[in-house]
Amino acid sequence: MSATSNPLAAATSAPPRVQRTVNANINNFSAGLTRIDPRPYAIVCMHIGPSVEVTCDRGGKLRHGREVAGDLDIVPAHTPAAWETKQSGTTLVMRVPDELLRCVAVELDMDPSNIEIADRFQLRDPFIEHIGWAIKADLDSGGAGGRLFRESLGTALAARLLQRHNRRSLPMRDPKGGLSAWKLKLVISHIEDNLESELSLAEIAKVAGVSVSHLKTLFRRSTGTPVHQYILRRRVERAKLLLQDESLSIAQIAFATGFAHQSHLARHMRKILGVTPAAARRDLAHPHVAEQAANI
Structure with missing residues (x-):
């Protein structure tokens, strides 16, 4: 009797594996118009570069604002x-597959046939932001985290979308005891626009209209990260973007992103991204390595 006609074999065969990962990539866009045709899946875009002024037309609804990291x-x-x-x-x-959302909806005791992800513009959600940075780090490393790590990120992102960003969820509120949304955007915009400068806590606190000690508490509650660590990460991420420009030396990039010297940049890039600037530049010159990890 063949395996396909064996009732026991048919009964014990494994069900099709549900894709628990999201497909991700880093998109460098030029000034001008970018269009996305309707897709059969939800898309989450996280801004990770310098601040930009943007006008968005989504489903006939026009919005405008300043996009920050x-x-x-x-x-x-x-x-x-x-x-x-x-x-x-x-x-x-x-890109979040529908099958992943349906699978996680069942685990959350939600109706998988009635999923409506909400339209969001320039949203701040520290939970999704941390997931996004983890996905980016895995992309940068060529998928070193492994499949289990990527599946956990995909499941966490789907759960957050279902719980806080569907059409029936309650509106997002500012973190308790943190900066208001507009003050946080002011602070982050100031940091992004002055990464090459010697940023001080007193200067940033003045932008927020609070004392230095209050700023440290509020910023951490709003972002989950201390101010100085946030600035270091943004400087390292900006430096990595600039490494794509081979006309700039690593020393020039270090100064352009607020580091005292090249070794200062190298030390923090190794600590945060796990690579040196020279190694990161080599990786950027061979993008096919990172593309192998695009199924995050």
Whole structure:
């Protein structure tokens, strides 16, 4: 009797494996118009580059604002979208399969046949932001985290979208005891626009309109990260973007991102990204290595 006609074999065969990962890539865009045709899956875009002025047309709804690092756009499935920017920039694009959302909905005791992800523009969600940076780090490392790590990130992202970003969820509120959304954007915009400068806590606190001690507490509650660590990461991430420009030396990039010297940049890049600037530049020159990890 063949295996296909054996009732016991048919009964014990494994069910099809559900894709628990999201497909992700880093998108460097030029100033001008970018369009996305309707897709059969939800898209989460996280801004990771310098600040840009953007006008967004999504499903016929026009919005305008300043996009800073960590800002999120959520585009529901089957929704056309267009962005017009005045500057070039960089985003992390995460595509969330419907089958992943349905699977996680069942685990959350939600109706998998009634999923409606909400349309969000320039949202701040520290939970998704941390997931996004973890996905980017895995992309940068060529997928060193492994499949289990990528599946855990995919499941966490899907759960957050279902719980806080569906059409029936309660509106997002500012973190308790943290900076208001508009003050946080002011602070992050100031940091992003002055990464090459010697930023001080007193200067940033003045932007927020609070004392230095209060700033440290509020900023950490809003972002989950101390101010100085946030600035270091943003400097390292900006330096990594600049490494794509081979006309710039590593020493020039270090000064352009607020580091005292080249070894200062190398020490922090190794600590945060796990690579030296020279190694990161080599990796950027061979993008096919990173593309192998695009199924995050």
